[in-house]
Amino acid sequence: MEQRFLRLCRTRDGEIDVCTLVAGGTYEARYATFLRAVLGLDWWGEYLGVVLDFFLNRAAEIGKEALEEGGEKLAARFVEMHRNKAVDPRWRAWYVGRVAAGQKQRMEKLERERQQRQLQQQRGGGCASASAMQPQQQQVP
Known part of the structure; x- marks a missing residue:
């Protein structure tokens, strides 16, 4: 409209x-x-x-x-x-706050996911890297 x-x-x-x-x-x-x-x-x-x-x-x-x-x-x-609600200063202030809160929630979620990946890498990756560092024995004929 x-x-x-x-x-x-x-x-x-x-x-x-x-x-x-x-x-x-x-x-x-x-x-x-x-x-x-x-x-x-x-x-x-x-x-x-x-x-x-x-x-x-x-x-x-x-x-x-x-x-x-x-x-x-x-x-x-x-x-x-x-x-158009955007011409109302009170609505704009509410909307800006809502957007900021949504961004904060997304950033917190991303940080939690990053920490979970890092923890998984430390748990699973530690074993893999330890075995990779052990020298493999060659068989002598």
């Missing part, structure tokens, strides 16, 4: 500079206006799949109250469920 919005920004007269929208703090408002306009279309056209997914597959997320009341409450849920 957001890719369609960005495409629309590029094709508008004078091309809307998305970076300026984000830096100026108006990106979310412009995107919300776009989402509300899509939901209010008489004919959804290229947006039909997104709107159907919203109403059918994500109905539990929307909530019974918004579905029954419709109107502004339903439009607000549509906007909320399709907004």
Whole structure:
């Protein structure tokens, strides 16, 4: 959905500079206006799949109250469920923390695996290297 919005920004007269929208703090408002306009279309056209997914597959997320009341409450849920969370500083901080925690877990797992391999080499490799170092006796005819 957001890719369609960005495409629309590029094709508008004078091309809307998305970076300026984000830096100026108006990106979310412009995107919300776009989402509300899509939901209010008489004919959804290229947006039909997104709107159907919203109403059918994500109905539990929307909530019974918004579905029954419709109107502004339903439009607000549509906007909320399709907004770009990355423009919210709190979400970004949470996401960065989540990524860092995932990286830490992967690094710890790799370190444990490395230690296990090293231990196995010491256990199994010690015997093999000891026998390899013993000189083999040649038989004298």
